[in-house]
Structure formats: structure tokens, C-alpha cells
Amino acid sequence: MAGLSLAGLGKRYGAHPAVENATFELATGEFLAVLGASGCGKTTLLRLIAGFERADSGTIHLGGTLLSSPAHHIPAERRGIGIVFQNYALWPHMSVARNVGYPLEVRGMGRSERDRRVAAALESVGLAGFAERRPAELSGGQRQRVALARCLVMGTKLVLLDEPLASLDLHLRASLQDAIADLHRKSGAALLYITHDQAEAMALADRVAVMDAGRIAQIAPPAVIYREPATEMVARFVGRGGIVPVQVTRAGEKGRAPVDLFGCPAVVRCRADQPAGAALLCVRPEDLRLAARGEPSFEAVVKRTHYQGGSVAVELVPTARPGALLAMTLPGHSVLAAGQRVALSITDGWIVPAG
Amino acid sequence: MSPLPRRGGWDSEPAVFLALLLVIALLAVLPLGRLALEGVAAPGRSLLTSVLAARQTWVAAEHTVVTALLGTLLSVAIGVPAAVLLALSDLRGKAVLVFAFMLPLLIPPQIIATAWIELCGPASPLLRPLGLAPRAGVPNPLYGAGGISLLLGIEHAPLVFLALNAGLRALPRELIEAAQASGAGFWRCLRDIILPMTGAPLAAGASLAFVSAIGNFGTPALLGIPGGYNVLTTLIYRKLAGFGPTVLSEVADLSLLLAIIALIGLFFQGWAMRRRDTSMTGAGAPLRAFPLGRWHRPIAAACWGVVVLIVALPLGSLLATSLEPAYGVPLSLATATLDNYRYVLFADAAAGRAALNSLFLAGAAALVLPLLALPLGLFIAWRGSRIMRLAGQLAELPYALPGVVLAIACILVLIRPLPLLGLSLYNTIWIMLVAYLARFLTLALRTVTAGYHQLDRAMEEAAQMAGAGFVRRLRSILAPLLAPVATAGAILVFLTALNELTLSILLWSTGNETLGIVVFSLEQGGDNLSAAALAVLVVAATVLLMLLAGRLARRLPRGALPWQV
Ligand SMILES: Nc1ncnc2c1ncn2[C@@H]1O[C@H](COP(=O)(O)OP(=O)(O)OP(=O)(O)O)[C@@H](O)[C@H]1O
Ligand SMILES: [Mg+2]
Numbered sequence: 030m031a032g033l034s035l036a037g038l039g040k041r042y043g044a045h046p047a048v049e050n051a052t053f054e055l056a057t058g059e060f061l062a063v064l065g066a067s068g069c070g071k072t073t074l075l076r077l078i079a080g081f082e083r084a085d086s087g088t089i090h091l092g093g094t095l096l097s098s099p100a101h102h103i104p105a106e107r108r109g110i111g112i113v114f115q116n117y118a119l120w121p122h123m124s125v126a127r128n129v130g131y132p133l134e135v136r137g138m139g140r141s142e143r144d145r146r147v148a149a150a151l152e153s154v155g156l157a158g159f160a161e162r163r164p165a166e167l168s169g170g171q172r173q174r175v176a177l178a179r180c181l182v183m184g185t186k187l188v189l190l191d192e193p194l195a196s197l198d199l200h201l202r203a204s205l206q207d208a209i210a211d212l213h214r215k216s217g218a219a220l221l222y223i224t225h226d227q228a229e230a231m232a233l234a235d236r237v238a239v240m241d242a243g244r245i246a247q248i249a250p251p252a253v254i255y256r257e258p259a260t261e262m263v264a265r266f267v268g269r270g271g272i273v274p275v276q277v278t279r280a281g282e283k284g285r286a287p288v289d290l291f292g293c294p295a296v297v298r299c300r301a302d303q304p305a306g307a308a309l310l311c312v313r314p315e316d317l318r319l320a321a322r323g324e325p326s327f328e329a330v331v332k333r334t335h336y337q338g339g340s341v342a343v344e345l346v347p348t349a350r351p352g353a354l355l356a357m358t359l360p361g362h363s364v365l366a367a368g369q370r371v372a373l374s375i376t377d378g379w380i381v382p383a384g
Numbered sequence: 385m386s387p388l389p390r391r392g393g394w395d396s397e398p399a400v401f402l403a404l405l406l407v408i409a410l411l412a413v414l415p416l417g418r419l420a421l422e423g424v425a426a427p428g429r430s431l432l433t434s435v436l437a438a439r440q441t442w443v444a445a446e447h448t449v450v451t452a453l454l455g456t457l458l459s460v461a462i463g464v465p466a467a468v469l470l471a472l473s474d475l476r477g478k479a480v481l482v483f484a485f486m487l488p489l490l491i492p493p494q495i496i497a498t499a500w501i502e503l504c505g506p507a508s509p510l511l512r513p514l515g516l517a518p519r520a521g522v523p524n525p526l527y528g529a530g531g532i533s534l535l536l537g538i539e540h541a542p543l544v545f546l547a548l549n550a551g552l553r554a555l556p557r558e559l560i561e562a563a564q565a566s567g568a569g570f571w572r573c574l575r576d577i578i579l580p581m582t583g584a585p586l587a588a589g590a591s592l593a594f595v596s597a598i599g600n601f602g603t604p605a606l607l608g609i610p611g612g613y614n615v616l617t618t619l620i621y622r623k624l625a626g627f628g629p630t631v632l633s634e635v636a637d638l639s640l641l642l643a644i645i646a647l648i649g650l651f652f653q654g655w656a657m658r659r660r661d662t663s664m665t666g667a668g669a670p671l672r673a674f675p676l677g678r679w680h681r682p683i684a685a686a687c688w689g690v691v692v693l694i695v696a697l698p699l700g701s702l703l704a705t706s707l708e709p710a711y712g713v714p715l716s717l718a719t720a721t722l723d724n725y726r727y728v729l730f731a732d733a734a735a736g737r738a739a740l741n742s743l744f745l746a747g748a749a750a751l752v753l754p755l756l757a758l759p760l761g762l763f764i765a766w767r768g769s770r771i772m773r774l775a776g777q778l779a780e781l782p783y784a785l786p787g788v789v790l791a792i793a794c795i796l797v798l799i800r801p802l803p804l805l806g807l808s809l810y811n812t813i814w815i816m817l818v819a820y821l822a823r824f825l826t827l828a829l830r831t832v833t834a835g836y837h838q839l840d841r842a843m844e845e846a847a848q849m850a851g852a853g854f855v856r857r858l859r860s861i862l863a864p865l866l867a868p869v870a871t872a873g874a875i876l877v878f879l880t881a882l883n884e885l886t887l888s889i890l891l892w893s894t895g896n897e898t899l900g901i902v903v904f905s906l907e908q909g910g911d912n913l914s915a916a917a918l919a920v921l922v923v924a925a926t927v928l929l930m931l932l933a934g935r936l937a938r939r940l941p942r943g944a945l946p947w948q949v
Contacts, residue, residue: 081561081672105564106572112565118558122580131576132566176562183566 032056032219033078033187038087040073047073049243051087057186060213060220061248062230065240066266071223074240075189078221079112080105092186111180111188111218115195117172119164125151125175126160132183150178153215154208170201177212188212190222194229202226206233227267231255239263257298257379258311264381270313271355273347277380280305286380291327291349297378309381314342316377317357326372329355331365341365345373397854400759401772407756408775411822412782415793422633422796423640435637440619445641448615451532451604452597458537459593462690463544464586468574470545471552474673475684483930484691487699489542490926492883493602494904495919497535499698500526501606501907502705502916510701512714527611535603538694540593547589551582557671570674584659591653595646599786601886602900606907616642617788617886624890629799629810632792639792646785699923706916724917735902735918741813742899746881749820753828753877754870759858760829761866765836766844776829782822787886794819794891811893819887824880828873835869835940868939875933876945879926 033055040048048070055061063071076082078089080096080103089097091110096103119128127134130147138146151157154174164172173193180188193209194202210233213220224230230237231251238248239262247259258264264272276289281303287296288310297310320326329345332354341363345355348370355373359365435441466485470478488496503510504517505524511517518525525531555578563577579586601617608618620635620642676683707720728735763772782790798818799810809815843865844857863870885900892901899922906915933945 079561079565081564104569105561106567106569108565109567110565112562114558114562116556116558118556118562120559120563120577120581131563131568134576135563135567135572179562179566 032059032092033221034090035078036088036090038074038077038089039085040070040077040082041085046243048077048084051245053238053245053248055187055219055221057219058213058217060222060233060235061238062234062236063221063223063238063240064225064227064230064267067225069240070243071240072191075112075191075221075223078187079110079189080108109183109185111183111185113173113176113180113188113190113193115192117164117169117176119172119175121164123164124160125156125162125164125167128164128175129178129182132179146182147178150182151175153181153211154178169197170205173197173205174208177208181212181216184216185218187219187221188216190220192223192225195225202229209233237267239266241266255313259382261309261381264309264311264379268313269342269356270311270316271353272309272311272381273350273353273355275308275310275380277303277305277308281380288378288380290375290378291347293325293327293374295325295375295378297375297380299380300382303380303382308383311379311381312355312375313377314356314358316375317355317373318376319359320372320374324372324374326374329371329373331367331369331371333367334365336361345371395854400854401763401769404756404760404763405771405775408779408825411818411825412778415790415797415822416781416785418796419636419640419643419789419793422636435634436641440614441638441641444614444616444619444638445645447529447604447608447613448598448617448642449645451529451536451615452594454529454533455536455540455597456590456594458534459541459544459597460586460590462537462541462694463589463593464548466541466687466690467545467548467552468578469683469687471549472574472578472671472674473676473683475676475680475687477684481687481691483934484695485545486542486930487695487927488539490879490883490930491923492885492900492903493535493539493600494606494885494900494907495602495702495883495922496539496698497603497606498903498907498912498915498919499702500531500535502912503698503701504531507705507708507711507912508701510697510704523611524607526607528607528613531607532604532613532615535607536597536600539600539603540596543593543596544586544589547585547592548582551585552578553671555581555671560671584656587656587659588653591649591656595649595653595784595786598642598645598649599788599886601788601889602904605904609908616645617786620788620792621889629795632795632799636792636796639786639789642786643789646789650784702916702923703920705912706920708913711912724913725921728914728918728921732902732914734897735914737895738897738899738902741896742882742884745813745817745820745884745898746878748817749824749881750874750878752821753825754832754874756825757828757832757873758863758866758870761832761836762844762858762862764829765833766841776826776833779829780826783824783826787823787884788890790819790823791887791890794822794887813896816888816891816896816898819891820881820884823884823887824877827876827880828870831869831873831876832866835866839865868936872933872936872940872945875929875936879929879933882929883922883926 035051035053038048038051039046051074063074065071073082077084077097083102084097084099086099088095091108095101096108123131126147129150130143133143133146148157148160151160154177156171156174156178159167159171164175167175176193190209194205197205206229222230222234234251236248237251237254239246239254241260241262247254247263254263255268258267261272273290278287278289280286281299281301284298284301285296286299286303287294290310328348330348332344332346335342339361341359341361343357343359343365345357347353347355365371469475470482475481501524502508504526506518506520506522508517526534559581560573560577563573568576599617601621604613604615604618605621608615609622614622616638620638623631623638624635704715706724707722708715709719709721709723713719760772760776763769764776794815795810798815799808801808809818843861883900884898885904888898888901889904892898899918903915903918903922906918937945
């Protein structure tokens with residue numbers, strides 16, 4: 030099998046595990062986004078794969094070749110993995126063209142062939158006329174495009190990107206996101222993309238991995254991460270919405286189970302093996318609505334409203350559980366004031382698997 | 385609630401500012417300006433031309449430049465591999481290697497020259513048992529241009545090392561990792577990325593080594609004078625020592641020539657520093673060391689070999705000589721004696737006086753200069769005052785230019801009686817103190833300024849908000865916070881001043897000799913044994929002080945102590 034494959038990968042700094050038991054596979058051409066709180070080990074994971082750090086345990090294979098195991102370490106320069114750094118990492122003493130062509134130069138490619146490929150790579154990131162400039166004469170967005178071209182030209186099977194857009198302003202990000210999606214399409218390479226921006230991850234990636242304190246909590250397509258979070262941490266970290274305690278009244282059947290939410294009966298989605306008993310329910314904003322008269326409902330108090338133009342984001346506190354918080358979205362003309370009591374019902378929900 | 389009333393309306397900051405400007409004007413600008421004036425307008429336009437017309441002048445100038453260039457080449461040849469290995473590889477025992485490698489910079493040239501003369505002389509206590517020593521009666525092989533260049537190269541290699549090491553450590557880690565990811569191995573990275581990006585600091589370090597080499601006095605004095613090989617510094621010394629202040633105008637012109645050569649080097653250094661690319665953005669993370677792998681053993685062995693050759697062997701033969709009962713008597717456990725130490729410590733009046741004088745001069749400079757540097761650094765680092773920054777740069781000149789130049793400049797200013805007081809400092813210890821203060825101010829200032837750059841400005845601003853006036857803020861907030869750097873600066877000044885020779889040899893008068901002068905005179909006068917014993921004591925004190933300062937290091941900004949990089 031081709032692609033990247035990690036098994037039980039671990040790295041400690043002193044007693045502190047920065048990455049623990051990372052196990053997953055990345056198919057050729059797949060786009061994986063990695064999300065997680067600051068300090069959870071995303072950069073460490075990337076540097077292990079790149080070969081800048083040595084793993085303490087586990088193995089890394091790329092295209093069937095062993096790159097790393099506790100006894101074996103192929104240095105970064107022989108892994109042939111493309112990397113895009115947050116601060117571009119362009120060599121200031123080289124022209125744009127030489128920066129992009131350097132991987133080919135190292136591989137001993139002839140001048141004319143090299144020039145041709147560099148020109149093509151620059152062309153494809155929209156920097157055709159910039160070959161002879163110095164990196165210092167480029168804007169931030171242009172510099173990152175050069176860095177993308179440098180990866181593109183390597184023709185690698187795997188490109189790692191560590192928050193490549195974090196130092197760019199919002200406006201530039203959108204156009205660079207397009208450039209990255211482009212790079213992904215043209216190169217056919219697998220991308221491992223670290224970001225802090227959930228919307229970016231959801232929009233670009235085939236699958237999203239969420240890391241929590243060095244471990245990979247869940248790895249799944251964006252819709253699954255959002256609709257069926259595997260742990261409480263993932264449920265809280267990804268998307269808006271609330272986590273509230275419920276009573277599962279009967280064990281799950283065909284992925285659905287009846288629950289008792291603050292005295293209000295409802296049927297929600299769950300894992301096939303969901304047992305009856307106490308559990309946590311993940312309720313996304315679109316799962317909640319104001320109850321019609323006579324409908325089964327529970328009471329909540331409006332805590333805050335944010336007018337968002339066209340819609341209003343509302344935060345609510347269930348009367349039965351003052352510590353919990355729910356979120357919903359209402360049309361922009363609705364008038365709700367903080368402190369107001371409302372009756373709510375749910376149309377959907379996901380029981381977060383225990384443990 | 386009403387605001388707290390602020391006591392006293394007078395802000396002392398402008399007054400302190402002006403006082404500091406005055407101090408720098410008197411210490412740096414006045415003497416050097418006076419010297420420059422001597423060249424263009426003094427009683428002898430004709431004299432200037434007569435000095436420049438003398439063949440002797442040009443021979444000495446040529447010797448100066450040739451030995452300095454050869455020395456700089458050697459410094460680069462030693463300093464570059466050392467910096468690359470110590471900054472980029474996973475070599476073990478780096479701290480000890482750096483310390484040993486920095487010793488030739490901190491041990492004064494007259495002692496290094498003494499040590500090497502013993503190492504290579506016919507009486508060599510280390511070579512003779514091996515049958516490698518030259519025959520008696522043959523002049524020491526180090527006398528002359530070759531030996532001078534060799535020692536200049538060794539003494540100033542640490543300057544190249546320091547500059548390149550700092551440049552290497554400032555490299556953003558991503559730039560090297562990006563090259564590795566591109567497939568470049570160590571040598572490829574070194575050639576294509578690392579060295580091109582550190583060319584500027586390397587050029588700056590080499591220029592500094594060159595400027596230091598042309599200003600060096602101890603080395604060419606001990607290795608050149610016996611064979612009649614003169615460089616500009618020794619020519620000036622011989623004229624002034626031989627004829628006294630009557631030749632002042634003539635030596636002033638010679639020192640101007642020396643200053644001009646130095647300024648060319650300094651100009652090149654400044655140019656190289658400005659060429660550094662500031663568009664690089666580093667993450668600040670330390671570079672991952674390149675693994676030496678199976679090369680570790682041979683490379684480590686080579687490093688230690690070099691340290692033994694340039695540090696341990698010469699110092700070892702110095703130590704051996706200091707234990708000999710009589711010059712040339714083979715050293716063994718049976719013949720070893722402490723008589724030489726007894727002599728310099730208790731019997732020789734000049735040595736005792738010199739120790740006290742050196743302690744006084746170095747102690748006074750180490751006390752006064754950090755106190756000046758505290759407010760000066762504040763104006764330079766935090767206030768961003770243009771004038772003060774310029775003043776700070778002017779204060780570098782007396783240190784950057786050869787000591788001989790500063791000494792002549794001080795004589796020109798201070799030989800006549802001071803206005804108002806009516807007495808002259810010439811021929812007293814005070815002219816030496818003034819020269820020391822002028823020369824070493826910048827050492828304290830650099831350390832303290834680096835400290836300010838690491839300190840949060842809010843420290844002072846909070847004190848300001850609390851209503852503390854300028855002097856109080858300095859005393860109660862900044863001085864305690866900067867105490868570790870100020871102490872490091874003080875130790876650096878003390879170390880350098882304790883071993884000073886170049887200024888002292890031109891400014892001293894009987895009764896005011898310093899340690900540097902006594903070691904030099906003993907060696908030159910042929911009393912090698914006493915010279916060696918005194919030199920060993922000075923080296924021991926130097927190493928002790930370096931270790932002492934090292935204990936402070938954990939509380940210092942990186943690079944505050946040159947031998948802990
Ligand atoms: N060289 C190092 N030495 C010691 N600890 C380290 C080192 N590098 C990282 N760590 C620690 O390992 C953990 C993971 O760091 P890492 O940089 O991988 O986090 P991250 O998820 O990339 O964070 P961020 O989102 O802020 O970039 C952190 O707790 C960090 O303090
Ligand atoms: Mg990170």
C-alpha cells in the first residue's frame with residue numbers, strides 16, 4: 030500500500046509525552062487536517078514525520094518504506110517529504126527561482142530542465158514574473174506561494190504544512206487556501222495540514238484529526254467529526270453547541286436511542302452499542318428549536334444574544350441544569366431578550382460515547 | 385479619590401542625560417579629536433611629511449599589515465571550523481572546549497608570547513626531553529614575521545569564532561530544515577545555505593581580528609624587537625621610551641597612521657554588519673544539532689588536539705619554566721622549586737607594587753564603568769535617543785582603535801596642566817585610570833545594553849506610574865534588575881584591565897607599573913623564570929575570575945559572557 034502509515038508513534042520531552050501512540054494511515058492524495066488546542070503536540074507530530082525529531086516509540090512508513098522506528102531513523106534530507114513552514118523559511122540570499130529550484134539542484138538536475146520546472150511551478154502558484162526577485166521583495170502571501178512552489182517542484186508524495194496561513198491576514202488566507210487546494214489537486218500528493226482554524230480544516234480536508242494532549246482523539250471526515258464526535262473533548266472543541274447530561278432510557282438500536290432530556294422525551298442518534306443509563310448528549314445549534322405549544326419541551330433561560338446580520342446566535346441555560354450551556358440560531362427578526370424564559374425541543378442530537 | 389500628589393516638580397532625567405554626554409565627550413571625543421587635530425593642524429605639517437617620508441615608517445607599516453593579514457587568515461582557519469562544530473554539531477563537551485578555546489583571547493598577549501617563547505626555545509621544558517628543541521645559541525624560531533603572525537592568529541581566532549557562532553545561532557531553524565527537506569545533507573546545507581547566510585558575521589569577525597592584530601603590542605614586542613622586526617606599535621613604543629615627550633608630535637603622526645589602517649578595518653566590519661539580512665524571521669527555537677555519527681570520535685580528537693596545541697602546551701611549558709631552579713636546568717621532580725614564585729611574590733618590590741596598581745586600576749574601572757553604563761544603556765536601549773546612540777558608538781572608538789592610539793591621544797590632552805587645577809596628570813597613575821576608563825567603557829556598556837533589551841520596559845513604566853522619579857527608578861528598580869548583567873560587565877572590565885599592557889606601557893612612570901608591564905619587562909630583560917612565575921599567577925587569577933563569572937551565567941542574557949556561548 031502506498032501513502033503514509035503511523036503505528037504507535039510516541040515522543041517524550043523529559044517526562045512529558047508530547048505525542049502518544051499516534052496510529053493512522055493517510056492514503057495517497059488524501060488531505061488530512063489536524064486540529065487541537067495549543068500545545069497538544071501537532072507540531073511535534075509533524076516534525077516526527079518530517080524527520081527533524083526522533084521518535085521514542087512506534088514506526089513511520091511512507092509508500093511501504095520504513096522511515097522511522099526506535100532503532101532506525103532516515104534523516105529528513107533523505108525522506109523526500111515536502112514541508113511548508115508558518116514563517117515561509119525562504120532563503121534570503123537566493124532568488125525566488127533558486128529557492129524553488131533548490132530541491133532539484135540538490136538532486137543534481139540539469140540547468141535547463143530545472144528552469145523549465147521552476148517556471149512551471151511559479152506559474153501554477155501565480156508568480157510567473159517573480160523568478161529573479163529576492164524573498165525580501167515579496168509580500169507575505171507571495172512568500173508563502175513561493176514556499177508552496179518549492180514543495181510542488183519536488184513532486185513529493187507527501188506535503189506537511191504547519192499552520193501555513195497563520196501569519197497572513199484574513200483576506201489573504203482565502204486566496205492562499207485556493208492555492209493550497211490547487212497544489213493538492215495538481216500534485217496528487219497527500220497533505221497533512223495543521224491549522225487552528227476549524228472552518229479552514231472543514232472546508233479543505235477529506236478527513237480531520239483532532240488531537241488532545243498528545244493523543245489522536247478522533248480521525249474522520251469533517252461531517253462525522255461534527256455530527257458524531259467520538260469524545261467529550263472533540264464534541265466541545267469542534268463547532269458550537271452544547272453538551273448536556275441525559276438519561277438514555279433504552280439501549281441503542283440501529284443507531285438511535287430514546288432519551289430523557291430534562292424531563293422531555295426525544296429520540297437521538299448514537300453508536301450501535303450504546304447502553305441505557307446516564308450519558309452526555311451533544312446538541313448542535315441546528316438541532317434546537319423553540320417548542321410549539323403542547324409539544325414536549327424543556328425550559329431554558331436566554332443568557333445572551335448576538336445579532337449576526339440575518340440571524341441571531343442565542344446562548345441558553347437549561348433551568349434544570351444551570352451549569353450547562355446550549356446554543357441555537359434564530360432568524361434575524363426574532364426578538365429574544367436576556368433573562369427571558371423559553372420552551373425548547375430538540376430535533377436531533379448525538380450521544381457522546383462514554384470513556 | 386484624588387490622585388496622589390507627586391513630590392517635587394524637578395525631573396532629573398535631562399540632567400543625567402547631559403552629564404553622561406559630557407563624560408563621553410571628555411573620555412572619548414576629546415582625546416581622539418585632539419590626536420586628529422595634531423595630524424592636520426599641529427605645529428608640524430612638515431613633521432607629518434617627514435614621518436611619512438621616513439623609510440622606517442613604511443617598513444613598520446608594511447610589517448604591521450602583513451603580519452595582521454597572515455594572522456587573520458590563521459584566525460579564520462581556526463575560528464570557522466570551531467564555530468561550525470560547536471554551534472551546529474552534537475559534539476560532546478562543548479562547554480569545556482569553548483572555555484579552553486576562549487583562553488587565548490583573555491590571557492594577555494605578553495603572557496602568550498612568553499609561553500610560546502618557552503615552548504619553542506632551546507630550553508623548552510617540553511620539547512627538550514623529546515629531543516625536539518632547537519640548539520642553544522640559535523635564536524628562537526618564533527622571532528620575526530612568522531612567529532608574530534602565528535601568535536596573532538591564535539590570539540584572535542576567538543574573535544572570528546564568536547562572530548560566526550553568533551551568526552550561526554541566529555539562523556532561523558526553518559531555513560535549515562527547509563533545505564534538509566529539500567534533500568540537502570550536512571555539507572550541502574553548509575555550502576549552500578549556512579555559510580552564504582553567515583558570510584556577513586564572518587567578514588565582521590575577520591575584520592575585528594585584523595584590527596586587533598594591528599593594535600597588538602605584546603606579541604610583536606616580545607617576538608619582533610629582539611630580531612629588529614618593527615611594526616607600528618613597537619616603533620611608537622621604542623621612540624617614546626627612548627626619547628620621551630620630545631618626540632610626541634612624531635609618535636602622534638605614527639599613531640594616526642595606525643588609526644587610519646584600523647579605521648579601514650573597522651569600516652569594513654561595519655559594512656559587513658550592515659549587510660546582514662534583517663528580513664530573516666526565526667522561530668527562536670534552537671537548531672537541531674547535526675549528528676556527527678561515526679565521525680564523532682575523530683572530530684572530537686582533532687578538537688582536543690588543537691586545544692592541547694594552542695592552549696595546553698604553551699601554558700604547560702610556562703608552568704614548567706616557572707618551576708625551574710635556573711634557566712636551562714632540566715626540570716624534574718627533584719629540581720622543581722617554588723623559588724621563582726617566592727621571588728616575585730615577596731622579594732621583588734616592583735612586582736608587589738604592580739599587583740596593587742593593577743588591582744586599583746582594574747577595580748576602579750570595574751566599579752565606575754557599570755555605574756555609568758546603567759543610565760547610558762537606558763537611554764540607548766529604551767529611550768532610543770539618537771544622540772545617546774551616537775555617543776555610545778563614539779565610546780566604542782577608544783576600544784576599537786589600537787590602544788597605542790588612545791595612549792598617545794591621552795598624553796596629548798593631559799601632558800599640560802589641567803585648567804583650574806593647575807596640575808598635570810602626566811606621569812601619575814591617574815592618566816592611566818583615565819585611559820582605562822575611556823578604553824573599557826564600551827565593554828560595560830555592551831553587556832548592560834544587552835540586559836536592557838531583554839528586560840520588559842513595563843518594569844520602569846510601572847515605577848513611573850507609581851510616581852518614582854528618574855534617579856529613584858534607576859536605583860531601586862533598574863539597578864537591582866540589571867545587577868547580574870552589570871556584574872558580568874564589571875568582571876569583564878576587571879579581567880581585561882588587570883591584564884592591560886598596551887596603554888600602560890606608554891603611560892606608566894616609576895612606581896606606577898602594572899602587572900602587564902612587569903611580566904613584559906622581566907621577559908624582555910631576560911629574567912624568564914620570574915616572568916614565567918608571575919605569568920602563571922596572572923593566568924590562574926584570570927581563569928579563576930572566568931569561572932567565577934560563569935557561576936553568574938544562568939542569570940545572564942545569552943552571550944553576555946564571551947566564553948559561554
Ligand atoms: N524541544 C522541546 N523541548 C521540550 N518540550 C517541548 C519541545 N517542543 C515541544 N515541547 C512540548 O511538547 C508539547 C507539544 O508541543 P507542540 O509544539 O507539538 O504543540 P502544538 O500542538 O504544535 O502547539 P501550537 O498549536 O501552540 O503550535 C508542548 O507541551 C511543548 O511544551
Ligand atoms: Mg505548533
